[in-house]
Amino acid sequence: MVDSNLSFVRTEMLQGQTPPLAERGIVRWMRINLFATPIDAALTIFALLLIAWYLPPVINWMFVQAAWVGPDRSVCATVAQGGIQPEGWSGACWAYVNANFKQFMYGPYPQDQIWRVNLVGIMFVLLLIPLLIPKAPYKVANAITFFFIFPIVGFFLLVGGWFGLTYVETPLWGGLLVTLVISFVGICVSLPLGIILALGRRSQLPVIKMFCVIFIETIRGIPLITVLFMASYMLPLFLPPGVTFDKLLRALIGVALFASAYMAEVVRGGLQAIPKGQYEGADSLGLGYWQKTRLIILPQALKLVIPSIVNTFIGLFKDTSLVSVISMFDLLGTVKQHFSDANWASPQTPISGLIFAGFVFWIFCFGMSRYSIFMENRLDTGHKR
């Protein structure tokens, strides 16, 4: 039955041919991602033209033409404006940022005491990094140090007046230091306060629920500036005559209360997402209210809303810039304050300073958001639908 008259039998396998040029490599990628349809192609060309039109001038302005170092405004102004640059020159004035860098970081903090700020900064970073790395050991001890011991040590170091340190009053604080102090305290206060408010809002007790709802909805309904106005103009009226509050402390109270209301709503979202069975299961095990909340409900609820919590932190961090409205000088306020410095006033100064401040804010916020995405993926134990 075997047909032995076959004229040709291939004995070895054929090598696979490379796909045609249009179906491989960069060409294929471009065909799929850039030129799939005529409209797509038009959009791509439009976007390319846009980039070609705007990107080179921006790069030119930011890097090539920029004045990187210089003693005063002359490097950032054209001859007609009283500087040394040729007519028609336009470039970023990084020399301004360079010269005022210390001011932007510390504000008018006394020069010889800056090591204290740096020390606090180093402690902050050294404590924060192991806290952020999931595999690092001693999490509990680390967290306690970071959230309870560090603020106290940092307070004494920054304010001084004890242990032979000179007293530095808070009006001398400024720049990134104030921004970081306000956001750190705001974060440390708003998370626990927000959790308490959220629990209060979900409480069975009508009076407590009412108080929490009124507080949360009032704060959420008004702008932060109003809260800061309240903290700076009305808080002194509320206190017994003679008692005065530090201006920084007033801003801190305003920011922390504001952030707590938002945090409460975020946490409430997490609490609502926990199935009823979890509450009932905890009840059936005989756990009391606080045991149930602490051991069963909150760990699950907080895990669900980590992205939103970090978003609230980012919002808080950005909102600290508003304290410049009640004449406190955070990073943005300090940068803006120095625009009017006659030594550096030039048409390029404001935009360069603002780009620098924006870049600093952006790094912090972008870092936080990336970390939240990382944590979200790590903690994702498949509960999400």
Next chain:
Amino acid sequence: MASQDITPVGKDSAKVSLLNDPKVRGYIFQAVAVLAIAGLGYWIVDNTIANLQRARLATGFGFLDGRSGFDISSSPFLAYSSDSTYLKALMVGFLNTLTVAFAGIITATILGFVIGIGRLSHNWLIRKLCTVYVEVFRNIPPLLVIFFWYLGVLSVLPQARQSITLPFNMYLNNRGFFFPAPVFGDGAWLAGVGLIAGIVGALLVRRWAHKRQMATGQQFPVGLTALALIVGFPLLALVIKGFPLSFDYPVLGAFNLRGGSQIGPEFMSLFLALSFYTAAFIAEIVRAGIRGVGKGQSEASHALGLRAGPTTRLVVVPQAMRIIIPPLTSQYLNLTKNSSLAVAIGYPDLVAVGGTILNQTGRSIEVVAIFMIVYLSLSVLTSLFMNWFNAKMALVER
């Protein structure tokens, strides 16, 4: 046998201490809370009264009738001068807040939808560009964006004499944006009537077309007809009356532009900054909303023979809107609240005007109370409107 061992739980068998009874404990907690808050409130009020008396500050809203004595740079809707009352100054500020919030909401929505859809584009370049936009604007403070426009861009525009000339006799310089102002002559009211008639006609056509499509399945070009009606009727009215419409063109003078309408740099920078900043958040909401519609929906739609356009318009977007609307509402509220940042660049919104009054009169409690009332009512009104809209869009289930 075993069942007899269980003693029935009666009232007298389980004597719980009153302190351990959840109900009683609840009452105790609430009583403590009420007492604590009432005590705090009493303490605050007492201190405030003592402080006010010590500083000899008067209280009450009577000061609102007083002469303001300061000028407001932008009051497009109300006639205001420094002789007007504080109340009027606050009204001007409130209207300015509404104006910038309204304009900002419209632009931010359009921009946000475009960028949000762009982030889902199949086109790699468009996708990346939109991502860059969102990541940049989401991560910097809105105040910085406002300063960027105000100090970085608009204040370095050329002087009035070297204004940048735009088409249609529009000019841009460091004093703002100038454009021709329409001047309505006699009989221009008919155009207004025509506009209303056009809108009513368009709504009627839409209703009729919907009914006809339900009955016969035939479609009617509603959009084009509506456009023709809304544009055509006012034009017709103008033609009948012999074009009683002229324009007051801005003219370049020796030092400044004369005539026309002007939008100041404060309004422009606030408006641009709020739009750009909020658009980034709206884009993320739109993206999440569209991604939230199950893939099966568009696949089913394709299976029914609908093409990409109708699939998006009739299947995906209506469902995505349900996810989009609630967070969109809170973005609108955020934009309205962020408009209070106007105080930083001197645009006379409610907070800026109120801040000036606060400094002049020292009535901090009253002024902050007005802020709170106004912003809370704005929030409530926006929420009510959006809830109504949301209910209209919500899934009608059996």
